[in-house]
Amino acid sequence: MKTATVTESKNGYSELLHSAKAGKGVLILDRDVPVARLEPVLADTVMDDVRLLGLERQGLIRRPRKVGQAWAGLKAIPAPRLKAGRSAVAALLAEREDGR
Numbered sequence: 074m075k076t077a078t079v080t081e082s083k084n085g086y087s088e089l090l091h092s093a094k095a096g097k098g099v100l101i102l103d104r105d106v107p108v109a110r111l112e113p114v115l116a117d118t119v120m121d122d123v124r125l126l127g128l129e130r131q132g133l134i135r136r137p138r139k140v141g142q143a144w145a146g147l148k149a150i151p152a153p154r155l156k157a158g159r160s161a162v163a164a165l166l167a168e169r170e171d172g173r
Contacts, residue, residue: 074098079108 075097082089082101089099093113101109128134155161 074100074110076100076102079103082111 075092077085077089077099079101082099089111092099093111096113098113099111100107101111125134125136129136155164
């Protein structure tokens with residue numbers, strides 16, 4: 074594993090990132106004491122959302138929309154209206170007698 078001081082890390086950050094992308098880790102030292110480690114991220118440790126976003130951008134998948142968006146296009150079914158002078162309870166009892 075490559076080592077770099079804090080100053081070298083600060084000044085050569087891009088180079089350290091390139092080596093991490095190449096699969097090489099970097100140990101960062103502060104006055105010869107290890108304080109951090111820069112390592113490549115393995116494919117199985119990448120968060121699912123980030124990986125799915127990458128697949129979506131490539132056009133390989135299409136993620137589902139949110140539930141509210143999916144239902145927004147549907148028209149609401151109006152509730153049935155009672156005839157004037159009729160009771161909702163009477164209509165319900167009549168439906169029960171008819172077996173509906």
